[in-house]
Amino acid sequence: MYGHFKAITISHKNASLNIREQIALNEEECKNLMLKIRETFEVSETLVLSTCNRTEIYYYSENNISEEIIRLLASLKVLNSNEILPYFDFINDHNEAVNYLFEVAIGLQSQVVGDLQIPNQVKHAYQWSADMQMAGPFLHRLLHTIFFTNKRVVQETGFRDGAASTSYATVEVLESFLPLLTNPKILVIGSGEIGEDVCRTLADKNYQNITITNRTTAKAEALAQELGFRASDFQTVHEQILAADIVISSVRVEEPLITKNTLKKKSLAVKYLIDLSVPRSISPDVEELTGIVSYDLDEIQRRANEALQRRMDSVPQVRSLISDALVEFNNWSQEMIVSPTIQKLKGALEQIRKEEMARFLKDLSAEEAEKMEKITASMMQKVIKLPVLQLKAACKRGEAETLIDVLNDLFNLEKQTV
Structure with missing residues (x-):
């Protein structure tokens, strides 16, 4: 089994302010929830985002524990989990959850499209994850890709221009x-x-x-x-x-x-x-x-509406930038899946090389042993090159798991440690 990214969300789109304010978390509560998630479910990568308009939990795991996390949240907030559960939306598809976090962080999901505050709020949430050692390779790469994309949005579009609220x-x-x-x-x-x-x-x-x-x-x-x-x-x-x-x-x-x-x-x-x-x-x-x-209010609202229209006009360009970033991130994400297998395969072949070297070293001079070391190491590099390329190509075709299983069986990689 391989991990997948999932999202749990309650926002202005599916809950009133009265409900949202009961569930909202401050910094200490966000960190406490992450700690409880790690202790209870052994999840190593979690991001908790809580603003006036949304409270969301993102996590990377091979298991779907979204409802259990809501019950944990309800316990921390002393709420009835059965009463608040219907207000939450669950995004269990990996790619949809990644895309959703992009849209939240850049402001496409905000009550006021292009909200100027949300990028910094996501940065704070990411910092809290890092502080709690709940941001691993996946979250680090994802969040930095999002921040870079947000920078492009600011520089290349009118999405952040003007005051739209x-x-x-x-x-x-x-x-x-x-x-x-x-x-x-x-x-x-x-x-x-x-x-x-x-x-x-x-x-x-x-x-x-x-x-x-x-x-x-x-x-x-x-x-x-x-x-x-x-x-x-x-x-x-x-x-x-x-x-x-x-x-x-x-x-x-x-x-x-x-x-x-x-x-x-x-x-x-x-x-x-x-x-x-x-x-x-x-x-x-x-x-x-x-x-x-x-x-008066009409004059203020006219300014806000003009700015909002400029932002809405920029949305297609923003989505295009997100799409470009998603292609790059998904390629990396797929390669991350095969990285442990590649390391195990290298380890297995290296073990074979060293065992065979040990059989003959006693009959070789120091100079001959050095030459043999270089020759066999170079040969192993050439032997492993094709499987690595095939694994990466399989990632792009979405067939990595099948090839990983074949390599595991051929080389007994389950016994290898990375």
Whole structure:
């Protein structure tokens, strides 16, 4: 039997946020799960990837233990395995699982196609596998091939161009203000899904002078503490608005929270307002005031949609690059299967050579023995050359296992150690 690559996945495509957040794993939990998989199933190569949109386990094994791994995961998270099992998809075909990891890592499977964060998230997951000594030859080669392909995608296509999500488009707009501001004070009103996404995007880009306010103060405080920002009481929101240089509002209100009246006491400095709320939380007429620049959700979404369309236009080119990489990787992967057999065959022939040499060395001078060593070693190289070439050719035809079995029988290779 030979190992095969498999994938277990739960994502935004098959589970709600409520389900995904119960299953999501932090770094310590990812490493702990890999350790348990190794101890329980003797699997030597595993990759665990967990983001806000997906939790996935990839493993290389001759056995299909996907359901057992889910039960192990459920045990670690103190969940009912029978309840969460239906939400998972299983990819048991080797080539499909390899292709799927390519598409995940490059962003074709992301909720926002071309997600800018996913390549680094996969790199972190790979580093954790390496830290736990759970990345062997197969995963090392696969992940490095993926990272190289991702580099080509960035350099040769428009797949990563622009901000294709609301949060990234918001920060892109915000960044257009920065040349005009020195260490701007940024206020984020609302820490719901959109507000939280914006805050996380700001944190990813290392912005610091940020205050979060929310009707539920505890929620704002928790997010602020996690990201290294400040939290303020919603009761003082109007004072915070006046103090900020940039205001991003994503709070649900019946009437606009920010109006001309709100801003009448503002300083002479230019103030930038971004409204991500529906209904709008910033009155459209605030731009009538001197020094107010305002953007609404439609403008932000238009930017995001334009970027998304550019990415979608690049998808065929991205898939072509992935296909090229898969051909190269699959050739290597097939050769990896026959590598132990080649080494055993070399060992078996070398043993025969040495045994025969030992029979005659006692009758030879040192000079003759040296010549005999060179002649027989050269002869063994020529003898083994054709079987090695035939094995590699059989790999490309998908017939390697048959030839491996024949060589095992002919040379009793099962008794050989690599």
